[in-house]
Every structure is written in C-alpha cells, then in structure tokens.
Amino acid sequence: MPGETVLIVEDELIIARDMMMRLKNLGCEVIGIAESGQQALQVMESARPDLVLMDIGLKGGIDGVEVAEEIRRRWEVPVVYVTGSTDETTLMRASATLPYGYVEKPFSNESFCGSVQAALIRREMERSGLD
Amino acid sequence: MTDPNEPLRPVDEQDLFFQLFEFAPDALLVFDERGNVRQANARTEEAFGYARSEMIGRPVETLVTGRLSPFRRAELPGVGIRKDGTEFPIDIALSPVETKNGQVMVAALRNSREHRHADELAAQVSRSATLLKEVHHRVKNNLQIISSLLHLRSLQDANPAVTRVLQECQARVRSIALIHEKLYRSPVYGKLNFADYIGDFVAELIRTYQVSAEKIKVKTHLEPIPLGMDTVLPCALILHELVSNVFLHAFPDGEFGEVNIELGTDQGRFVLTVRDNGVGMSDLRQASSSLGLTLVRDLVTQLRGQLEVEVSGGTRVRVTFSEIDQSK
Numbered sequence: 525m526p527g528e529t530v531l532i533v534e535d536e537l538i539i540a541r542d543m544m545m546r547l548k549n550l551g552c553e554v555i556g557i558a559e560s561g562q563q564a565l566q567v568m569e570s571a572r573p574d575l576v577l578m579d580i581g582l583k584g585g586i587d588g589v590e591v592a593e594e595i596r597r598r599w600e601v602p603v604v605y606v607t608g609s610t611d612e613t614t615l616m617r618a619s620a621t622l623p624y625g626y627v628e629k630p631f632s633n634e635s636f637c638g639s640v641q642a643a644l645i646r647r648e649m650e651r652s653g654l655d
Numbered sequence: 656m657t658d659p660n661e662p663l664r665p666v667d668e669q670d671l672f673f674q675l676f677e678f679a680p681d682a683l684l685v686f687d688e689r690g691n692v693r694q695a696n697a698r699t700e701e702a703f704g705y706a707r708s709e710m711i712g713r714p715v716e717t718l719v720t721g722r723l724s725p726f727r728r729a730e731l732p733g734v735g736i737r738k739d740g741t742e743f744p745i746d747i748a749l750s751p752v753e754t755k756n757g758q759v760m761v762a763a764l765r766n767s768r769e770h771r772h773a774d775e776l777a778a779q780v781s782r783s784a785t786l787l788k789e790v791h792h793r794v795k796n797n798l799q800i801i802s803s804l805l806h807l808r809s810l811q812d813a814n815p816a817v818t819r820v821l822q823e824c825q826a827r828v829r830s831i832a833l834i835h836e837k838l839y840r841s842p843v844y845g846k847l848n849f850a851d852y853i854g855d856f857v858a859e860l861i862r863t864y865q866v867s868a869e870k871i872k873v874k875t876h877l878e879p880i881p882l883g884m885d886t887v888l889p890c891a892l893i894l895h896e897l898v899s900n901v902f903l904h905a906f907p908d909g910e911f912g913e914v915n916i917e918l919g920t921d922q923g924r925f926v927l928t929v930r931d932n933g934v935g936m937s938d939l940r941q942a943s944s945s946l947g948l949t950l951v952r953d954l955v956t957q958l959r960g961q962l963e964v965e966v967s968g969g970t971r972v973r974v975t976f977s978e979i980d981q982s983k
C-alpha cells in the first residue's frame with residue numbers, strides 16, 4: 525500500500541480532507557483533489573494515479589459516473605465510488621463502468637479503508653497477471 | 656379447469672367485437688351520414704348522463720360539438736354536452752367504417768381534462784421522485800460532512816478517550832444514515848420494517864467495532880414490525896446505545912459471551928430487549944450517569960415508553976413502546 529497514488533474527486537472539501545487523512549494513514553499519496561468532473565479529467569491528462577476515488581453528484585455539467593466511464597475508457601485506471609447516491613438507476617449506471625468498489629456515505633473507517641485496500645490489491649494482482 | 660389437450664374453440668367474432676365495443680375505456684359513439692347516433696357504449700352513458708335509448712337517433716351535434724364532417728379519419732378537439740347541459744372538453748378520434756348498410760362514423764371520445772390531469776399527475780410524481788432522490792442524497796452527504804468533521808477533530812487530539820468518544824459519535828451518525836437509507840428504499844412510504852433495520856445495523860456495528868464472531872455471539876429473534884419515522888429514529892438510537900455498550904464494555908479482556916436482541920409484541924405494545932451474559936453494569940448508579948444510558952432514558956421518554964434494566968448474570972434492558980401517533 526505505501527507509495528500508491530490516489531486522486532480524490534469530491535466537491536465537498538471537508539469530506540475530501542477526511543478521505544485524504546485516512547489515505548495518508550494507509551500510506552497512500554494523494555496526488556490531488558478535483559472538485560468537478562472536468563477538473564478530474566484535466567488531472568488525468570497529466571498524471572496517472574493508481575486509484576481514483578469518485579463522488580457521483582458533482583458540480584459542473586458531468587457527473588461522477590460519466591467521468592469514471594471516461595477514465596476507464598481512456599486510461600484504464602481503477603475507480604472506487606464514494607457516494608451517497610443509492611438509487612437503483614444510479615447504481616445500475618455506476619455498475620456499468622465496472623468499478624473496483626462502492627463505498628456508501630457516511631462511511632466507517634473500516635468500509636473506506638477496506639474498499640481502498642481491496643481495490644489496490646486487485647489492481648496489483650491484475651498488473652502482475654498482465655506482466 | 657381447461658383441458659390443455661382440448662382443441663381451441665373458434666372465437667365468436669360478433670360477440671368479441673360487441674364486448675370490445677361495450678367495455679372500451681373510451682366513450683364510443685357510432686353515427687350515420689345524416690349525423691344521427693346509431694350506437695353508443697356503456698362509457699358514453701356514464702360520460703354524458705343519457706340512457707342509451709335516449710341517445711340512439713339523436714343528432715350527434717347535441718352530444719358533441721366539433722368538426723365531425725365530412726367523413727374522414729381525424730383527431731380533433733371538441734366539447735361534450737351532458738344531459739344536464741354542462742360541457743366538458745374532449746379529444747375526438749374519428750374513423751369512417753364501411754358496413755353492408757352504408758358508411759358510418761365511429762367517434763372515440765376521451766375527457767381531455769381527465770387525460771391532461773393524469774399527465775400532470777404523472778409529471779408531478781416524477782418530479783417528486785427526483786426531488787426525493789436529491790434530498791436523500793443531500794441528507795447522506797450532510798451526514799458524511801458531520802462524520803468527517805468528527806474524524807478530523809479526533810486526529811487533532813492524542814487522548815484516546817476523546818478519540819473513542821468521537822468515533823462513537825461517528826457510529827451514531829451512521830445509524831441515523833442507515834434509517835434514511837431504509838426509509839428511502841422502503842416499499843411503504845414513511846415506514847420501515849424495524850426488524851430489517853436491526854439486521855443491517857448489527858452487521859454494520861460488528862464491522863465498526865471489529866467484533867470477533869467467535870468471541871461474541873449475536874443472536875436475534877425479530878418479528879417484522881413496520882414503524883413510522885417518528886418512532887423508528889428514537890428506537891434505532893436506543894438500540895445503538897445498548898448494543899454498542901455490550902460490544903465495548905460487556906466482555907472486557909477478550910472474554911467470550913453472547914448477546915440476544917429481541918423485537919416482538921406484548922399486549923399490543925412493542926418490546927425491544929437487549930440481553931447479554933457479560934460482566935453487567937457493576938455500578939448501576941455510575942452507569943446511570945453515563946451518556947449512553949442518559950440518552951436511552953431520554954429517548955424512551957420521547958417514545959412514551961417504559962424502560963426496565965436488570966443486572967443479574969449479565970445485563971437485560973427491556974424497552975416497551977407503542978407507535979407514536981404522527982398526527983398529535
């Protein structure tokens with residue numbers, strides 16, 4: 525886990541800071557906090573994190589599911605949703621983007637850290653398999 | 656019962672068309688080239704207030720105003736005139752039909768106000784669903800902000816007692832969020848099955864406090880009881896305090912034990928019981944002044960319920976309550 529890089533996409537900065545502190549505690553490095561979908565895609569143009577934590581209801585014209593789909597399609601970087609949206613339609617749209625996890629807000633430390641660790645382990649296993 | 660091997664009987668087409676005409680959801684009028692009504696169905700009687708015999712032979716213009724001629728297929732707006740002289744807007748669909756006795760016109764008539772009202776109602780339901788989804792999402796996001804503030808505050812204090820208290824508060828916030836989630840997903844508006852909530856709540860609390868299933872066995876005996884928001888919120892918080900207390904204090908130093916959670920009815924009232932075989936509240940007076948038990952007492956008062964605490968070979972807490980009447 526130490527040294528793994530994470531991009532947080534979250535428009536509530538208090539929640540983003542909370543996530544950042546939990547990630548630091550896991551030994552991860554947060555490469556940035558994007559407050560909108562557009563900002564997230566801009567960061568992705570120049571950086572390649574190991575994991576993206578994605579809120580769904582975001583400021584701006586595109587929501588987290590659309591951003592996640594774009595990230596998967598263009599860069600194949602794993603995404604874990606961290607969201608309060610639990611309606612059927614959103615869940616179905618989100619599942620279609622093949623996420624590595626889904627953390628429901630408000631989250632416990634166990635569910636948040638557990639999902640991040642599971643996603644990073646899966647990514648590592650997939651990478652070794654490919655290599 | 657129908658024998659599946661029996662050959663299909665031919666459909667009596669005349670009977671079939673009569674039934675389709677008679678029981679159509681729209682008012683149907685048949686009129687001839689002279690504009691006289693030749694036939695009407697049950698829905699037309701209902702919509703216009705005439706007996707069928709009163710309508711047959713009557714000029715169609717006395718029932719419906721609109722451009723009904725020349726004979727051609729058309730859809731147009733019009734006005735229906737009831738027997739009592741009152742008028743109502745209608746959508747008219749006209750279809751000319753050739754019969755062996757000459758051409759007739761079939762007019763399907765639908766009350767456009769009712770039609771529009773149904774459309775408006777459907778749009779309103781859709782708007783309400785979107786609003787509810789948005790509110791639900793915001794409630795959960797706001798609860799996350801509270802939880803995050805508590806977590807960030809806990810990081811600034813090295814005192815483990817303070818950290819623990821702040822973690823307990825975060826767990827309380829999640830219990831409230833779980834109620835919102837269950838209410839949002841409930842098939843009955845504004846009500847949730849408390850037994851269903853308890854199952855998920857216990858699983859969440861076990862994860863939060865990392866309770867070993869080998870050391871503390873959790874047994875539940877729950878009757879499905881639907882409760883409204885005003886009742887379920889205090890019940891859920893009472894349950895939170897009682898079960899957290901068991902997980903945190905009843906089995907110190909990794910002792911093995913058992914906790915039973917029961918929900919049922921007794922003489923028309925609901926009964927929630929949390930029983931453990933742990934160390935028990937060694938000093939009931941001291942326990943009474945703790946925040947957990949103070950909250951439980953306040954919440955039971957809010958429920959207009961009764962609280963019984965028994966310390967003998969463990970602790971048994973029994974809460975008896977009724978559904979809070981939301982109209983009062």
